Every structure is written in C-alpha cells, then in structure tokens.
Amino acid sequence: MMKSSFFASASALCLGLVLSLGAGSQANAAANCIKGDRKAPYTIGWANIYSVPTWMKQTQGTIEAEVETLKKQGLVDKLVVTDAQGDANVQIQQIQSMIDSNVDAIILIAGSSTAPARVLADACAKGIAIINFDSLVDTDKVTAKVNTDSSQWGDQAAKFLIDAIGGKGKILILNGPAGVSVSDDRRKGADAELKAHPDVTVLAETNTPYNVAPAQEAVTSLLFANPEIDGILSLGGALSAGAVLALDKQGREQVPITGENARQFLELWKEKGLKSWATMQPNWLGAFAAYTAVQALEGKDVPAFIKIPLPVIDNSNIDEYLARAKDFPADGYIFSPYDEELFKKLLAQK
Amino acid sequence: MNTPLSATQGRALYWPIQMRRNVGVRSLFAVVLVFLVAYGLLFPGLFTASGFAKFTQSWFPLALVAMAQAILMLTGGISLAIGATVSLGAVIAATTMAGPLGVAGGCVAVALTGLGIGAATGFIVVRLRLPAIVVTLAGSFIIGGAALLILPRPGGAVPAWLSDLLAGNTPAAFVLLVLIVALWKLYLATPLGLSLYAAGENPVGAYRSGVPVDGARIAAYAISGLLSTGAGLFVAAQTGSGDPVIGAAFTLNSIAAAVLGGIGFLGGQGTMRGALAGSLLLSLMISVMFFLGFTPVAQYVAQGLIIIGAVAIPQFRKVQQ
Numbered sequence: 001m002m003k004s005s006f007f008a009s010a011s012a013l014c015l016g017l018v019l020s021l022g023a024g025s026q027a028n029a030a031a032n033c034i035k036g037d038r039k040a041p042y043t044i045g046w047a048n049i050y051s052v053p054t055w056m057k058q059t060q061g062t063i064e065a066e067v068e069t070l071k072k073q074g075l076v077d078k079l080v081v082t083d084a085q086g087d088a089n090v091q092i093q094q095i096q097s098m099i100d101s102n103v104d105a106i107i108l109i110a111g112s113s114t115a116p117a118r119v120l121a122d123a124c125a126k127g128i129a130i131i132n133f134d135s136l137v138d139t140d141k142v143t144a145k146v147n148t149d150s151s152q153w154g155d156q157a158a159k160f161l162i163d164a165i166g167g168k169g170k171i172l173i174l175n176g177p178a179g180v181s182v183s184d185d186r187r188k189g190a191d192a193e194l195k196a197h198p199d200v201t202v203l204a205e206t207n208t209p210y211n212v213a214p215a216q217e218a219v220t221s222l223l224f225a226n227p228e229i230d231g232i233l234s235l236g237g238a239l240s241a242g243a244v245l246a247l248d249k250q251g252r253e254q255v256p257i258t259g260e261n262a263r264q265f266l267e268l269w270k271e272k273g274l275k276s277w278a279t280m281q282p283n284w285l286g287a288f289a290a291y292t293a294v295q296a297l298e299g300k301d302v303p304a305f306i307k308i309p310l311p312v313i314d315n316s317n318i319d320e321y322l323a324r325a326k327d328f329p330a331d332g333y334i335f336s337p338y339d340e341e342l343f344k345k346l347l348a349q350k
Numbered sequence: 351m352n353t354p355l356s357a358t359q360g361r362a363l364y365w366p367i368q369m370r371r372n373v374g375v376r377s378l379f380a381v382v383l384v385f386l387v388a389y390g391l392l393f394p395g396l397f398t399a400s401g402f403a404k405f406t407q408s409w410f411p412l413a414l415v416a417m418a419q420a421i422l423m424l425t426g427g428i429s430l431a432i433g434a435t436v437s438l439g440a441v442i443a444a445t446t447m448a449g450p451l452g453v454a455g456g457c458v459a460v461a462l463t464g465l466g467i468g469a470a471t472g473f474i475v476v477r478l479r480l481p482a483i484v485v486t487l488a489g490s491f492i493i494g495g496a497a498l499l500i501l502p503r504p505g506g507a508v509p510a511w512l513s514d515l516l517a518g519n520t521p522a523a524f525v526l527l528v529l530i531v532a533l534w535k536l537y538l539a540t541p542l543g544l545s546l547y548a549a550g551e552n553p554v555g556a557y558r559s560g561v562p563v564d565g566a567r568i569a570a571y572a573i574s575g576l577l578s579t580g581a582g583l584f585v586a587a588q589t590g591s592g593d594p595v596i597g598a599a600f601t602l603n604s605i606a607a608a609v610l611g612g613i614g615f616l617g618g619q620g621t622m623r624g625a626l627a628g629s630l631l632l633s634l635m636i637s638v639m640f641f642l643g644f645t646p647v648a649q650y651v652a653q654g655l656i657i658i659g660a661v662a663i664p665q666f667r668k669v670q671q
Contacts (some may be wrong), residue, residue, distance in 0.1 A: 082640060101640070112504055
C-alpha cells in the first residue's frame with residue numbers, strides 16, 4: 001500500500017508538471033528546452049559544484065563511464081568538466097562559459113537552489129538540454145530534474161526502526177548538518193511515523209557533518225548520558241558507522257540502526273551481525289543524467305521530473321552489496337547496479 | 351600659489367607619478383592583457399555586446415569586493431566579513447524589492463545596511479583599538495547569521511526588469527564599474543580620501559601632521575561595507591533571487607585579488623587599479639581555462655602557479671636591483 005501511494009503521488013506530480021509544460025504550448029513531443037536543431041555527436045558539459053568528496057568522485061566516474069558508452073554509439077564526442085570549488089557564483093560563470101562554447105547538453109548538481117536559475121534559462125533558450133540532478137534548482141527552465149525523495153528516505157528509515165524495536169523504546173536520532181535541505185528533508189520525513197508511535201521516545205538528536213569521526217564523538221557522549229538505548233535512527237551512512245564504532249568502543253551491545261550505502265557502514269553491519277536497513281542516493285544519477293540528456297537531444301520525450309525510487313539494502317541482500325565492495329573506494333559508497341534497461345524503465349515511468 | 355606656472359607643473363607631474371605608482375603591478379597588467387587576448391581569441395563572441403556584457407557581469411561583484419578589501423588594506427585594516435556582508439546585501443535586496451519598499455526602497459535599505467555595518471565595524475576597530483581581524487571574524491558570524499535569519503533558505507525575488515537591466519545583454523555592469531572608479535578618484539581628492547594613504551602608511555606621523563586618521567579609517571570601513579552590500583545587490587539581480595550563503599567565497603577571493611594587485615598587508619601600499627586588475631585576473635582565469643579545456647585538477651595547479659607568478663615577478667626584479 002505504501003508503494004501504491006508512492007506511485008499515486010509520483011504520477012500526480014508528473015501530471016502537474018506535464019500540464020504546466022503543456023501551458024507552454026509545445027505541440028510536439030520534444031522535451032523541454034529542446035529545439036531539434038542539434039545533431040549527434042553531442043558535447044556534454046558536466047558543471048560540478050565540488051569535485052573533492054569521494055561521493056562526487058564516484059558520481060563523476062559513472063558519468064565518464066556512461067559517456068564512453070555513448071561515444072561508442074556515436075552519440076557523444078566530448079565531455080567537458082568544470083569544478084566550481086563550492087562557489088555558486090563560479091558555477092554560474094562556468095555554465096555561462098559552456099553556453100558560450102555552445103555545448104549541446106549541460107548536466108549539473110547545483111551549488112544553490114536559486115542562483116543558477118537565470119543562467120539556466122539562457123541555456124534553455126539556446127536549445128541546450130539541461131539535466132539537473134541531486135541538488136536541484138527552483139526553476140522549470142530545464143529539460144528534466146532527477147532525484148530521489150529525501151522525505152521518503154526519512155519515512156522509510158523511521159518505519160524500519162520502529163518496527164525493529166517492536167513499536168516502543170528509546171531511540172537516538174542522528175542528522176546531517178543543520179540548515180542543509182537534504183538533512184532537513186530526511187528528518188522531516190521521519191516525523192509522521194514518530195508521531196504515530198507515542199511509545200517511541202526520542203532521547204536526543206545530533207547534528208554533525210556526514211563524517212564518521214564527529215558522529216562517533218557525538219554518540220559517545222550520548223552513550224554516557226543514556227544507559228538504555230533501544231535503537232538508533234541514523235539518516236546518513238557515515239553517521240551510522242560512527243554510531244556502531246561508538247557502541248563497540250564502549251563495549252555496549254549493538255542495537256537496531258538505519259543507515260546508508262557507505263562501504264564502511266556495510267562492512268561493520270556484516271562484521272557485527274547487525275539488524276539494519278539502508279538506502280542510498282545512487283551515484284549513477286550522474287550516468288543517468290548524461291543518458292537522459294542524449295535521449296532528449298535525440299528527440300525522445302523526457303518527463304520534467306524523474307523520481308528515482310530509493311534502492312533498499314537489508315539483511316536479505318547485503319551480501320550482494322558486500323560481494324562488490326572491492327570495486328569501490330574504502331571511504332566510498334557501494335551503489336546499486338545499473339544498466340541501460342534500468343535507465344529506459346526510469347524514463348518510461350509517467 | 352595659484353599661478354598658471356604651478357598648474358602646468360602639476361599636470362606635468364601627474365602622469366609621471368601615476369606611472370611610478372604602476373611599477374609594482376606592471377607584470378600583473380601584462381598577465382591580465384595576455385589573458386584578455388587569449389580569451390578574445392578562444393571566444394570571439396566576447397566582442398559582441400552580449401558576450402562582453404556577460405563577461406563583465408561575472409567580474410563585477412568580484413571587482414566590487416576587491417575594492418572593498420583594498421580600501422581597508424590601504425588603511426592597514428582587513429575584513430573577514432566581506433563574504434557575509436555580500437550575502438546580507440543579497441538577501442535584503444531579494445526580500446525588500448518585490449515588497450512594498452520597491453526597488454528604490456530596497457536599494458536604500460541595502461546601502462544603509464552596508465554603510466551602517468561598515469561604520470559600526472570601523473568604530474569598534476578604530477576607537478576601541480581592537481584587532482580588525484578579530485572584530486571582522488566575529489562580525490562575519492553575526493552578519494552571516496542575520497542573513498540566515500532574514501532568509502533561512504534560498505528564495506525571495508528581484509523584479510525581472512532590474513535583473514535584465516543590470517545583468518541582461520547590455521554592458522550596464524561595466525558602465526557602473528567605470529562610474530564607481532570615477533567616484534573613487536573623486537574621493538581620493540577629498541580631505542578624507544587624501545588621508546587614506548597617510549593613515550595607513552604612518553598613522554602616528556599623519557596624526558601629528560593634523561590628518562584625521564580615525565575619521566579616514568572609519569570612513570574606509572563604511573565605504574567598504576557599502577561596496578560589499580552593493581555587490582550583494584548585484585548578485586541578487588544577477589541570479590534573480592537571494593541565497594543566504596552566496597557570498598561565502600568572496601572573503602578569500604577579495605583578499606586574493608587585493609594581494610595579487612600589489613596591496614600590502616601593512617597599509618599605505620598599493621593602488622586600486624592593481625586590486626581591480628587582480629580581480630579581473632581571477633575572473634578571467636576561470637573562463638580562459640575552461641576554453642583551454644583544462645581538467646579541474648589541472649585548473650587547481652595552473653591557478654596557483656599563475657597567482658604565485660604574478661606576485662613573485664616584481665619581487666624578483668626588486669631583489670635583482
């Protein structure tokens with residue numbers, strides 16, 4: 001039933017977007033921004049906001065691999081990569097340079113949810129395919145936006161944990177940094193489940209960067225203060241790894257915990273024999289964005305918003321993930337497998 | 351005193367003095383020129399009205415914050431709050447201009463905020479004799495926090511016509527910059543402006559000669575605040591909205607531009623044209639390296655090398671002499 005409500009809301013959202021697009025009086029089936037005057041092979045611009053974190057490097061890896069595939073098919077001849085080093089103003093300037101050099105497609109993770117809107121509108125007016133994924137911009141002047149649902153993330157994590165502790169008990173909540181929309185949205189998503197179960201007591205919440213060391217430190221001090229903890233609702237993979245390490249160092253028994261596909265957490269999960277649940281922001285969103293851009297340029301209809309269902313890792317399939325661990329960096333994320341079939345299915349969903 | 355003879359002598363002296371002031375930054379000017387030519391060759395669209403407009407728009411806010419930092423460094427001060435002040439200017443513009451205050455009211459609010467913050471910072475630094483670096487670091491948290499209070503998440507709006515006017519396809523930003531530089535030249539001719547270099551180079555000597563040292567320094571902070579919130583207003587117009595952390599990178603970039611432009615940390619050394627050239631180089635590098643097809647990693651290395659080169663070449667010459 002949860003799935004059907006998810007599809008209902010997703011289709012309602014898509015319908016709304018399709019209607020709003022229809023208001024732009026586009027008679028043909030071409031995707032937004034596409035004028036049909038650009039011919040393969042295409043040049044793709046990848047406007048990265050910050051290339052240093054491991055997650056970003058892995059994402060770029062999937063983009064490069066996808067571009068290699070598209071090159072073999074004769075659809076792409078060049079990938080241009082920029083790195084704004086975290087500065088939203090620089091990202092705008094780099095997108096402007098991409099427009100000036102007349103790339104055919106721009107894929108981006110936005111450094112600000114508002115700032116790139118005007119430069120993207122300029123790009124859209126020039127018929128450049130724009131696929132915005134992960135961190136999104138509040139504008140409809142793009143070909144498509146691609147993302148998972150952070151609020152659903154929080155909701156599913158809370159469901160698992162409350163179920164795992166039998167509907168009652170004392171829990172800790174570990175959040176990412178305060179004031180960051182992803183971290184806020186995941187936490188808000190957990191609210192409904194927590195309210196529906198008054199027997200679940202939240203002992204304390206933490207806000208730390210998505211890194212192991214600060215999370216471990218924060219949980220360690222909470223362990224001293226709370227001798228009895230039944231579960232940990234962690235909304236980030238490195239946070240979960242930090243919590244498991246903190247429990248371990250104190251000689252405390254491990255409790256049910258939620259998490260994310262961070263390799264370190266998955267390995268601890270197996271090592272300590274935890275009962276756990278994890279989801280992910282798949283790195284292949286980058287590859288999918290490159291694929292979608294080319295599909296749009298080829299004249300295929302592309303939905304304005306493509307919601308990526310959250311892949312779930314639990315005790316039934318964690319071994320499949322760990323079997324592939326050696327292919328991923330030690331501080332990286334073991335993402336779910338992907339192929340062109342999956343991409344086609346995601347694009348076909350309405 | 352006011353004989354025609356001394357007037358012509360004054361004119362004859364003006365250019366040689368200006369040339370002497372360029373000595374330290376000649377190599378920087380040469381590097382900037384090389385980059386400009388390279389950019390023009392790589393991207394011929396630069397010479398169209400809209401190409402030139404877009405390029406100057408990317409440079410404009412950095413040019414303003416470089417000036418804001420340079421004024422302070424000329425008086426022997428510094429500010430670590432410039433980025434936060436830019437953010438505050440942007441969120442005030444994005445929250446007031448679409449409301450009852452309108453664009454004019456919004457501009458006034460932005461200007462008064464900048465002047466007020468600058469004057470208050472200047473007063474604390476100069477009159478209470480506290481280190482500028484500490485006061486402005488603390489100030490950056492307060493100002494950044496205020497920006498987040500006004501606009502907790504990116505949002506707000508700037509009227510579309512203002513965005514199109516300032517950051518559309520016309521070189522309005524460049525015209526504004528020329529005006530601001532002209533105003534700076536005028537300011538240097540006023541008593542407070544004349545005191546600026548003296549107050550930075552040798553405050554005690556200047557004070558004993560009757561120069562209003564404290565006034566000059568507080569005025570410098572106020573102008574610096576005004577330029578910073580002005581840069582924020584422009585960023586808001588350029589992006590069509592407000593973002594409470596959009597200015598963060600401007601603090602370091604403003605210092606980099608000023609230092610690159612030959613402004614010394616000890617006060618009284620350097621020229622505004624140097625700081626402007628420094629900011630232009632920082633902005634040009636981003637676009638030129640894109641068109642040269644540098645990978646991001648190569649860009650990090652090349653940026654560092656160019657900056658060290660531009661700063662070190664004049665030093666080598668000095669050592670050789």
